[in-house]
Amino acid sequence: MTTDPLATMRAAGLAVTHEVGRGMEGVVAALDDEHVVKLWDRRPRAEVERLRTFYDAVEVGLDRAGASLSVPRILAVEEVAGRVVTVHRRLRGAPAASPGPRAVLDVLEALAQVPATPDLAVLPVPDGEPPFDPDVPFGASLAALVQRRAALLGPALREDVADRMADALRSLALVPPRLVHGDLGHAHVLVEGDRPVGLLDFGYISTVGDPAFDAAVAAALQDMFGPRAAGATADFDQLAVVRFGHEPEVLVLYRAAYGLVTASCLAGHPGRHLDWCLRLVDTWHTPT
Known part of the structure; x- marks a missing residue:
């Protein structure tokens, strides 16, 4: 099993190009000009789906409040080699x-x-x-x-x-x-x-x-x-x-x-x- 994060993402069918960051919870790579992909270190899918629900609600709430703030909504959730992979919009700024x-x-x-x-x-x-x-x-x-x-x-x-x-x-x-x-x-x-x-x-x-x-x-x-x-x-x-x-x-x-x-x-x-x-x-x- 590969330990290369980008190779794991590609095994999920995501044509990522390069790493853009990493933190305590995983590695983020560029997918295209509009999207990034995150490979989670240890989060089970159920927890990531719950975070997806939360981020959707945050965006709705900010929009209704008239706040022009983008958040990393989760657009898709996949699993590969027992790890969760998510697709997000690439944020400006x-x-x-x-x-x-x-x-x-x-x-x-x-x-x-x-x-x-x-x-x-x-x-x-x-x-x-x-x-x-x-x-x-x-x-x-x-x-x-x-x-x-x-x-x-x-x-x-x-x-x-x-x-x-x-x-x-x-x-x-x-x-x-x-x-x-x-x-x-x-x-x-x-x-x-x-x-x-x-x-x-x-x-x-x-x-x-x-x-x-x-x-x-x-x-x-x-x-x-x-x-x-x-x-x-x-x-x-x-x-x-x-x-x-x-x-x-x-x-x-x-x-x-x-x-x-x-x-x-x-x-x-x-x-x-x-x-x-x-x-x-x-x-x-x-x-x-």
Whole structure:
């Protein structure tokens, strides 16, 4: 059996020309000027079909909201040698060469215009967990997730922090659920000039919920490891407060919840990413 990704794609009858990228989930190759093909590393077909349903709903929601953002809809699903192969439209644009907050803020505004539908809440949050129920308040669903995932962190998490965080999440004011990307960094936004035209990599904590969660995570992802990381997060928070009216303490709380959940996914992989996640938890303070 060949280990050449392009040869595997060609064995599925897809005349790919060259590799255009690879990531944690697979390899992407060009099919023609309008389409790309992805060879998935480990996703079973049922999960990919569920992602297909989700992306279809995202595109419909963005279009109805008047947002000119393309997403990598799955146009066809095949299997070869026990692996899933999918065909997608080739998206316009590229990640910004000098990323700043403007494009991400514009995307956050667009996502917050997309109301909840059942097909936007079909993905696990995250892998291995059930989808969030759109009829349950987002804070309550996130609180339950935090308490379940805290057990995976053991002594890396301070005593009682998960329970206190869950209480704070459950006490948040209800907001109409909207589309949440869940991991919105500037690398996921495709731009032409300074205008966002495409959006990638839904799927980690993609669901329907509070737009402030997306803003909180986006602030942290502005600069994860640079010398001005804390300043970049604070600057983005201020922009989000002014533009969207989010409450600063809610942003910090949501960022801590994201950090805890992501740390639980990295518990067996110590390193700076795990440490970064735990620092997000440490930045959250609430009276005992």
